[in-house]
Amino acid sequence: MSLTKEEIQPAKSIERLDYLDQLEAEAIYIMREVAGQFERPALLFSGGKDSITLVRLAQKAFAPAKIPFTLVHVDTGHNFEEAIRYRDELVEKIGAKLVVRYVEDTIKAKGLQEPTGKNASRNWLQTYTLLDTIEEFEFDACIGGARRDEEKARAKERIFSFRDEFGQWDPKRQRPELWNLFNGRIHKGENVRVFPISNWTELDVWSYIKRENIDLPSIYFAHERECILRDGRLLNNTPVIQPDENDQIVTRRVRFRTVGDMTCTAAVESDAATLDEVVAEITISRISERGETRIDDQQTEAAMEDRKKGGYF
Amino acid sequence: MDLLRFITAGSVDDGKSTLIGRLLFDTKNILADQMEAIEKASKTRNAGEIDLALLTDGLRSEREQGITIDVAYKYFQTPKRKFISIDAPGHIQYTRNMVTGASNADLAIILVDARQGVVEQTRRHSLIASMLGIPHVVVAINKMDLVEYSEDRFLEIAKTYQELAQKLKIKDLKIIPVSALNGDNIVDPSANMPWYKGDTLVSVLENVNVLNDLNLTDGRFPVQYVIRPQTPELHDYRGYAGRIRSGTFRKGDRITVLPSEVSSTIARVEIAGQEVEEASAPQSATLILDDDVDISRGDLIVASEAAQPVVSQDLETLICWMDDRKELKVGSKFTLQHGTSRTRCSVRSIDYRIDINSYEQLEDIDTLKLNDVARVVLRTANPIAYDPYAKNRTNGAAILIDETSNVTVGACMIE
Ligand SMILES: Nc1nc2c(ncn2[C@@H]2O[C@H](COP(=O)(O)OP(=O)(O)O)[C@@H](O)[C@H]2O)c(=O)[nH]1
Ligand SMILES: [Mg+2]
Numbered sequence: 001m002s003l004t005k006e007e008i009q010p011a012k013s014i015e016r017l018d019y020l021d022q023l024e025a026e027a028i029y030i031m032r033e034v035a036g037q038f039e040r041p042a043l044l045f046s047g048g049k050d051s052i053t054l055v056r057l058a059q060k061a062f063a064p065a066k067i068p069f070t071l072v073h074v075d076t077g078h079n080f081e082e083a084i085r086y087r088d089e090l091v092e093k094i095g096a097k098l099v100v101r102y103v104e105d106t107i108k109a110k111g112l113q114e115p116t117g118k119n120a121s122r123n124w125l126q127t128y129t130l131l132d133t134i135e136e137f138e139f140d141a142c143i144g145g146a147r148r149d150e151e152k153a154r155a156k157e158r159i160f161s162f163r164d165e166f167g168q169w170d171p172k173r174q175r176p177e178l179w180n181l182f183n184g185r186i187h188k189g190e191n192v193r194v195f196p197i198s199n200w201t202e203l204d205v206w207s208y209i210k211r212e213n214i215d216l217p218s219i220y221f222a223h224e225r226e227c228i229l230r231d232g233r234l235l236n237n238t239p240v241i242q243p244d245e246n247d248q249i250v251t252r253r254v255r256f257r258t259v260g261d262m263t264c265t266a267a268v269e270s271d272a273a274t275l276d277e278v279v280a281e282i283t284i285s286r287i288s289e290r291g292e293t294r295i296d297d298q299q300t301e302a303a304m305e306d307r308k309k310g311g312y313f
Numbered sequence: 314m315d316l317l318r319f320i321t322a323g324s325v326d327d328g329k330s331t332l333i334g335r336l337l338f339d340t341k342n343i344l345a346d347q348m349e350a351i352e353k354a355s356k357t358r359n360a361g362e363i364d365l366a367l368l369t370d371g372l373r374s375e376r377e378q379g380i381t382i383d384v385a386y387k388y389f390q391t392p393k394r395k396f397i398s399i400d401a402p403g404h405i406q407y408t409r410n411m412v413t414g415a416s417n418a419d420l421a422i423i424l425v426d427a428r429q430g431v432v433e434q435t436r437r438h439s440l441i442a443s444m445l446g447i448p449h450v451v452v453a454i455n456k457m458d459l460v461e462y463s464e465d466r467f468l469e470i471a472k473t474y475q476e477l478a479q480k481l482k483i484k485d486l487k488i489i490p491v492s493a494l495n496g497d498n499i500v501d502p503s504a505n506m507p508w509y510k511g512d513t514l515v516s517v518l519e520n521v522n523v524l525n526d527l528n529l530t531d532g533r534f535p536v537q538y539v540i541r542p543q544t545p546e547l548h549d550y551r552g553y554a555g556r557i558r559s560g561t562f563r564k565g566d567r568i569t570v571l572p573s574e575v576s577s578t579i580a581r582v583e584i585a586g587q588e589v590e591e592a593s594a595p596q597s598a599t600l601i602l603d604d605d606v607d608i609s610r611g612d613l614i615v616a617s618e619a620a621q622p623v624v625s626q627d628l629e630t631l632i633c634w635m636d637d638r639k640e641l642k643v644g645s646k647f648t649l650q651h652g653t654s655r656t657r658c659s660v661r662s663i664d665y666r667i668d669i670n671s672y673e674q675l676e677d678i679d680t681l682k683l684n685d686v687a688r689v690v691l692r693t694a695n696p697i698a699y700d701p702y703a704k705n706r707t708n709g710a711a712i713l714i715d716e717t718s719n720v721t722v723g724a725c726m727i728e
Contacts, residue, residue, distance in 0.1 A: 019315055022315065022316045022595065025595055028597035029537070029597050032537040032554050032556075036537045062538075062546055151495070155385045155386050176409050176412070178413055178712055179417060179706075179711065181712045183721045199397055253394070311606070
């Protein structure tokens with residue numbers, strides 16, 4: 001299905017082309033380069049706001065046709081129900097092809113050790129499932145919703161980020177990326193990760209979602225939830241997280257800023273129940289997105305850099 | 314509110330990372346947890362003060378060596394503008410990274426250490442900025458605190474730089490005395506330098522006019538992709554998707570497709586599936602034509618009324634060579650990517666190299682090594698439709714791709 005009337009915003013003339021229009025034009029250009037340069041492109045879809053934004057940008061890039069990418073979801077089995085439901089409805093609505101692969105299956109097939117202990121997370125294991133999925137479908141490009149403002153290692157990454165046949169990122173041998181000339185030439189077995197919203201900040205994404213009237217999963221808005229209070233952070237109370245004696249079970253009014261794996265995504269206390277309120281709250285917020293809600297990056301200063309070298313998106 | 318991309322350049326230790334850190338800090342763009350993280354890291358490495366440079370030096374090897382290796386992007390805003398800052402490494406071995414960062418920049422901040430004055434790196438970075446056609450250059454004479462905020466010292470360096478800028482034909486130049494470490498003339502006018510009456514750095518960044526940098530006269534639209542929904546209702550829909558590189562396209566305009574020279578008329582202009590009257594650079598749009606013509610990715614749609622690009626197989630280019638494994642020689646073959654088109658090319662001749670320090674043209678080489686800049690004549694397998702880089706930054710640029718490794722090995726500016 002193509003965009004509805006409410007989803008289409010009036011186009012602007014050059015004098016009024018503001019930063020969101022500029023960022024949108026760039027992202028659409030990148031999406032079209034992917035469609036033009038690759039045989040089997042995929043769009044990594046997590047059900048989170050960044051990948052939802054990517055889908056909207058892809059719709060705009062190819063309207064009135066359907067998007068020419070397969071949506072790929074690597075499911076840790078620890079996802080929020082709301083995000084999964086949203087994913088299925090969206091796929092139905094836009095008539096896209098969806099591939100879901102489960103970390104659980106990779107663990108079984110490869111006999112991997114499930115991480116245990118207090119802050120155990122399957123987040124890192126996603127890499128294996130992702131690499132297997134890329135191989136299975138011979139995807140030559142994977143579009144992801146990473147942003148350079150998220151984290152220091154990401155700040156160095158190209159928009160077309162080359163990965164070798166083992167899925168590895170080599171920060172010292174990145175291809176020079178000049179002007180708007182993206183070089184997506186690869187050998188069979190290699191692939192390119194593409195980040196159309198590299199130059200967006202978290203606030204830009206939220207402002208865009210608001211401007212475009214994009215519908216989001218309900219967990220992004222304030223609601224009452226039973227949480228595990230651990231080291232000052234609020235985690236969703238689910239059977240996949242084992243509380244220990246220092247943890248407390250509390251009910252709080254919260255919203256999520258990212259909706260990744262439940263084991264490593266914390267909630268923030270908030271009363272922001274609408275898009276306007278969320279944008280207002282983020283505008284004045286003094287804590288960045290990853291620092292507040294991602295538990296996995298806190299562990300070492302170079303955590304993300306190491307994971308990316310190993311093939312993480 | 315609009316967006317400005319700027320690059321910071323200078324030698325190692327001139328204070329680029331500190332300057333960016335300072336800009337983020339003084340414009341209140343450093344978040345609490347980031348601050349905490351760098352405070353922690355500052356303590357583990359060097360005792361005492363927090364090190365604002367840690368905000369941009371992201372890779373482990375960078376933090377270990379205390380230098381910036383790759384281009385780092387940072388984002389901040391003031392009430393007037395959004396900024397993308399591109400922190401490029403200073404060391405000569407990373408010249409290609411600076412070229413990468415400079416290719417998209419609207420403005421360059423070139424740092425000079427007030428104690429050292431204009432040095433080799435200053436000359437090299439200024440050459441790159443001018444060669445890549447960055448429209449605005451700001452020279453920040455940094456570490457003024459270490460020269461007792463001396464006006465004489467400032468004027469002396471400024472004079473030397475102005476001479477250099479003249480040779481390079483830098484059009485819009487501003488020179489500002491600053492201390493990145495202490496924040497002098499970054500956001501607020503410095504109390505230590507009352508003799509300086511010009512704008513502060515942030516005020517220049519906020520007010521520089523970039524709308525005039527856009528070429529809005531010569532309609533250029535490289536076709537990226539052909540949209541064909543092939544559904545019953547949209548059976549005959551055929552839209553050419555692309556991003557307008559320069560100029561404006563309107564319903565009813567005559568267009569010419571290059572290199573085939575077929576012409577037609579624009580039936581509709583669409584943005585995101587919605588019809589609009591016109592679209593201009595740098596918008597992404599879709600053009601629907603009156604006639605059923607054969608157009609595919611790689612073709613260039615040009616406004617017929619506008620000045621026409623050159624269509625040729627012989628290209629005189631300025632090349633910055635970026636590969637450390639192979640050299641460029643006469644007879645070398647590559648894939649040339651220009652706009653959305655790719656064609657094979659071979660090197661006809663290497664006319665001269667440009668000494669990046671003295672700016673002299675030297676005929677002393679027959680191969681290009683990493684970071685060399687030279688005038689090179691290329692012959693392409695298929696004609697390409699280009700504009701001289703100096704006239705049209707987007708339609709005069711191309712890259713060379715190595716045909717075995719697929720790596721981008723050269724940046725070309727067509728003359
Ligand atoms: N005194 C003084 N020191 C500075 C100033 N700016 C930077 N520095 C110091 O110069 C050194 C190199 O700075 P850095 O930002 O890493 O330089 P880069 O290599 O250009 O990124 C660091 O020790 C800084 O603290 C300044 O304005 N005054
Ligand atoms: Mg630095």
